[in-house]
Amino acid sequence: MSLNKTAKGIVMVPCLLLGGAFLSAAIWGDQANQTLALCIGLALIGAGLLAQLMPTET
Numbered sequence: 001m002s003l004n005k006t007a008k009g010i011v012m013v014p015c016l017l018l019g020g021a022f023l024s025a026a027i028w029g030d031q032a033n034q035t036l037a038l039c040i041g042l043a044l045i046g047a048g049l050l051a052q053l054m055p056t057e058t
Helices: 002-028 031-053
Strands: none
C-alpha cells in the first residue's frame, strides 16, 4: 500500500508543478499561445488531482 501512495505522489507533484507553469505562461505569456497553454495547464492539474482520487489497493 505504501508504494501505491508513493506512486500517486510521484505523479501528482510534477503534474501540479507543470500545470502551474503552463497556467502562468497563459497569464503572462504571449497572446498567440494563451489558449493552448491554458488547456495544457488545466489538463495537467486535472490529471494530478485525478491521480490522488484513484482508490488504493488494500
